[in-house]
Amino acid sequence: MNIFAPINSDADARDLVDVGADELYAGVIPTEWKGEYASVKPPNRRANEHSQVGSLEELERIARLCEEAGVELYITLNAHFYSQRQTTLIADLLEKLGEWDGITGYIIADVHLIDALEDEIGDKEVLVSTGATVFNGMSASFLADVGADGIHLPRHLTIDEIGQIRETAPDELDLYAFLLNRNCMCIDGNCTLLHNPPIEHENAERIPCFQEFSTRRAADGGESVTARLFANTHRDTEQACGVCSMFRFREMGLSGVKMVGRGLPLEEKVVQVRFLDRVRGLLDETESETEFVERAQSLVEGAGMTCSLDACYYPTVMGQ
Amino acid sequence: MSVESAVFVDDLSVLDELDDDFDRLYFGNEFCDKRLPEASEVRAARDEADRRGVDFSYVTPIVTPTKLEAVEEILTTLESIGADDELIFNDWGVYALADDLGAFDSLVAGRVLSRQKRDPTVTHLTDGGSVLVDEEGRRVSERVLEHFQKSSVNAPYSRSHLAERGIDRVELDVLSQGVYDEDISFSASLYYPWNFLTVKRWCRESTTTPLCNEACEETVYSLDNQPVMPETLYRKNNAVFVYNETVPDVSYVDREVFVPDPIN
Numbered sequence: 001m002n003i004f005a006p007i008n009s010d011a012d013a014r015d016l017v018d019v020g021a022d023e024l025y026a027g028v029i030p031t032e033w034k035g036e037y038a039s040v041k042p043p044n045r046r047a048n049e050h051s052q053v054g055s056l057e058e059l060e061r062i063a064r065l066c067e068e069a070g071v072e073l074y075i076t077l078n079a080h081f082y083s084q085r086q087t088t089l090i091a092d093l094l095e096k097l098g099e100w101d102g103i104t105g106y107i108i109a110d111v112h113l114i115d116a117l118e119d120e121i122g123d124k125e126v127l128v129s130t131g132a133t134v135f136n137g138m139s140a141s142f143l144a145d146v147g148a149d150g151i152h153l154p155r156h157l158t159i160d161e162i163g164q165i166r167e168t169a170p171d172e173l174d175l176y177a178f179l180l181n182r183n184c185m186c187i188d189g190n191c192t193l194l195h196n197p198p199i200e201h202e203n204a205e206r207i208p209c210f211q212e213f214s215t216r217r218a219a220d221g222g223e224s225v226t227a228r229l230f231a232n233t234h235r236d237t238e239q240a241c242g243v244c245s246m247f248r249f250r251e252m253g254l255s256g257v258k259m260v261g262r263g264l265p266l267e268e269k270v271v272q273v274r275f276l277d278r279v280r281g282l283l284d285e286t287e288s289e290t291e292f293v294e295r296a297q298s299l300v301e302g303a304g305m306t307c308s309l310d311a312c313y314y315p316t317v318m319g320q
Numbered sequence: 321m322s323v324e325s326a327v328f329v330d331d332l333s334v335l336d337e338l339d340d341d342f343d344r345l346y347f348g349n350e351f352c353d354k355r356l357p358e359a360s361e362v363r364a365a366r367d368e369a370d371r372r373g374v375d376f377s378y379v380t381p382i383v384t385p386t387k388l389e390a391v392e393e394i395l396t397t398l399e400s401i402g403a404d405d406e407l408i409f410n411d412w413g414v415y416a417l418a419d420d421l422g423a424f425d426s427l428v429a430g431r432v433l434s435r436q437k438r439d440p441t442v443t444h445l446t447d448g449g450s451v452l453v454d455e456e457g458r459r460v461s462e463r464v465l466e467h468f469q470k471s472s473v474n475a476p477y478s479r480s481h482l483a484e485r486g487i488d489r490v491e492l493d494v495l496s497q498g499v500y501d502e503d504i505s506f507s508a509s510l511y512y513p514w515n516f517l518t519v520k521r522w523c524r525e526s527t528t529t530p531l532c533n534e535a536c537e538e539t540v541y542s543l544d545n546q547p548v549m550p551e552t553l554y555r556k557n558n559a560v561f562v563y564n565e566t567v568p569d570v571s572y573v574d575r576e577v578f579v580p581d582p583i584n
Binding site: 036037041081086087110112116133134136137138161164168191213216217230 | 351383385388415416417435437439441442463467474475476520522539541544554558560
C-alpha cells in the first residue's frame with residue numbers, strides 16, 4: 001500500500017522519499033497563468049504561494065529526482081472547472097510536462113477536462129481528484145471509461161462503502177483513501193466555497209468553514225450562539241487520523257493512502273510520512289486487525305496527534 | 321425565448337401552498353441519499369405531474385453504493401415516463417446507470433455538477449478586492465470575477481463533452497456575483513431563491529456518534545458574520561444555502577426553477 005504525499009519543493013521530495021513516501025504530488029502555477037489570474041484563481045485550488053512549487057525549473061529538478069528514485073510524481077490540476085482560456089494554458093503546461101519522464105501523471109477533478117486534454121495527457125496517467133465525488137462503483141466505472149487510471153475517493157465514505165466501491169469498480173483502477181491532516185467538513189466536489197482566502201480585501205478573513213457565525217433558528221430568531229458552519233450538528237475536525245483503517249484497506253486491495261497538506265512545513269510532513277510508514281510496517285508484523293489497531297493507536301501520540309472518535313476519518317474501525 | 325417555469329419539492333403536500341402556475345414539477349433531492357424517496361413516492365409525484373398536465377423531472381443526489389441500488393429500483397419501476405420527462409443527476413454513477421437502463425430520454429446535469437463558485441465572499445472582488453494589475457493594465461480581479469460568474473456550461477470543452485453524452489441541459493444557481501451571459505447553444509435552468517453553497521455528509525446525533533444517521537434535523541438556522549461574509553447563510557440538514565430572490569436575465573437560461581424551501 002503506497003503512501004501518497006504532498007510536496008512544494010525539491011527538499012520536500014528528497015526528505016519525504018527518504019522516510020517512506022512512494023508517490024508524490026505537487027502544484028505549480030505557470031508564469032503566463034500568474035500574469036492573468038495571479039494566485040487568486042490558481043489551476044490547483046491552492047491560493048497560497050507556499051503550497052506551490054516555486055517554478056517550472058524546480059519542478060523539473062523534482063521530476064528528475066523522482067525518476068532516479070523510482071518514485072511516482074503527479075501534478076495537481078484539481079479545479080472544479082476551467083474556462084476555455086485556462087484550458088489552453090493547461091494544455092501548454094501539459095505539452096511541456098509531457099516531455100519529462102519523471103512526471104507520472106495528473107490529478108484532475110473536472111471530468112470534462114480529462115476528455116478535452118486527451119491528446120496532451122498522452123501516455124501519462126490520470127488520477128481523478130476527490131473533487132470529482134466518486135461515491136459508487138458505477139461512477140468509478142464511468143470515470144475509467146473517460147480515461148481515469150485511479151481515483152482519490154471522497155473523505156466522506158465509510159470503510160464498508162469503500163469496500164463496496166473496490167468490489168464493483170474495474171480491477172485495473174487504482175483506488176486511494178485519505179488519511180491524516182485536514183479533515184474537510186464538506187464534500188470536496190460539492191463545496192462551492194472559496195478554498196483559500198485568496199482575495200485581498202479588508203473583510204477577507206478565514207475561509208467560510210472556519211469563520212464564527214452568529215447562529216440562530218431562522219423561523220423565530222431564537223437564541224443566538226456563536227458557532228462554525230456545521231458546529232454541533234456535524235463533525236468538525238481540523239486534525240484527522242484514520243490510520244487504523246489501513247488494515248482493512250490492504251485487505252480490500254486499495255492502492256494507497258493519501259495525505260493532504262502541500263503547504264505544511266517540511267518537518268510536519270516528515271513526521272507524518274514517517275508515522276504512516278511505521279504503521280504500514282505493522283501490517284506485516286501483526287496477526288489480526290485487533291492487534292494492528294492496538295499497536296497503531298500506540299503510535300498516534302508520538303506523531304503529535306490524539307486518538308479520538310471525532311478525529312477519525314473512518315470511525316467504524318474504532319467500533320462505532 | 322420563452323422561459324419554462326418549474327417548481328421543485330421533496331414533499332407533494334407543499335404544492336397545496338403554491339400557485340398552480342407552473343409547467344414542470346421537480347421532485348426528489350440533491351444533497352443526501354439518506355433522504356432518497358421510496359419508489360412509490362416518485363411514482364406518486366409522476367402521477368401528480370400528469371394530473372396537473374405538467375412535465376416531470378426526477379432529481380437525484382450523490383449516492384453511495386447501497387443507495388445506488390435503490391435508485392435502480394426507482395428507475396426500473398417508474399412507468400409512463402413521457403418524452404419530455406427528465407432525470408436530473410448529480411452523480412456520474414446515476415448518469416451511467418440511467419444511460420444503461422434507458423429509463424429517461426432526457427438526462428440533465430444537476431446543479432451540484434455545474435461547479436459554480438457560490439461563495440458570497442467572491443463579491444469582495446467587486447468591492448475593491450485584489451487590485452493587482454496585469455501587463456495590459458486590466459485588474460486581475462475583473463478577469464477572476466468573470467471566471468467566478470461562469471460554470472462548466474460556459475466552457476466549450478465541457479459543453480462538447482456533455483453533448484457527446486447526450487446531455488443538453490445543466491442546472492445552475494443564481495450567484496451573488498452575477499451569472500455570466502453569452503450566446504451559447506446550450507440550455508440551462510436557474511434555481512431560486514435557495515442557492516446551495518456546500519454539502520457535507522458526517523452528521524451526528526450526539527458528540528459520540530459521528531457517523532451519518534437517519535435523524536437529520538429539519539430546523540433552518542441563519543448564520544451571520546457580516547461584513548466578512550457579505551450575506552446571511554442558512555443551514556438545513558447537511559447543506560448551507562444563501563437566499564437570492566432576483567432571477568437575472570441570462571440568454572441561455574430557458575427555465576426558472578422555484579425552490580420553496582432549502583431542500584435536501
